[in-house]
Structures are given as C-alpha cells and as structure tokens.
Amino acid sequence: MDWLEVSEEQMRQERQKARDLRRSQWWKNRIASGICHYCGARVEPRELTLDHIVPLVRGGRSTKGNCVAACKECNSQKQHLLPIEWEAYLEKLGRD
Secondary structure, eight states: OOOOOOOHHHHHHHHHHHHHHHTSHHHHHHHTTOBOTTTOOBOOGGGOEEEESSOGGGTOOOSGGGEEEEOHHHHHHHTTOOHHHHHHHHHHHHHO
16 A cells, blocks of 8 residues: 555644544534435434544545544445545445
8 A cells, every 4th residue: 555654743633633623513513414424324423433534644634624424334444545445445345
C-alpha cells in the first residue's frame, strides 16, 4: 500500500480534532438522521461512528469535509482504505 509518513504528533493532533468535532453541534446534526454515509442503513444516531473519508494514516485530516457518519460495520470494513479503494472493495463484493 502507498502509505504516507504521518508522525505520532500529527496523529495525536488529528485525533484530538476528531474528538472535538464529535462534541460539536455540527456532528450532532450530521448523526441526527441516523443514516450511514456508505451503505445508507438507518441506525440509532448514537450508533454512528465518525469516519475519515481519507484516513488519518493516509494523510487525511479531521475536518468537516473529510468526516462522515458511518455505521460501525462500514467503518470497520473500510478501515484505512481511500475512497477509490473502498469503491473497488464494494464492487468486488458484488461480484462474488
């Protein structure tokens, strides 16, 4: 995989920003619908997790434009994949 060098300090800072986002009104509004960004499933809002579209370990940031509400299953499956890799993964699942 093509991984960027992301320092521990940068990871710590981005994780703190993500914690701050989860406490914000913006995040409460995002999860209020209870819909997963990836699969569209309806779940309890408190069960949605914050997912970084571009993962932190791949150079992503904890910004509103890079964070979405995802169900735990999608977030666990996506892990550190970039959006194009996630799409390819989903397509592969559809063919099996």
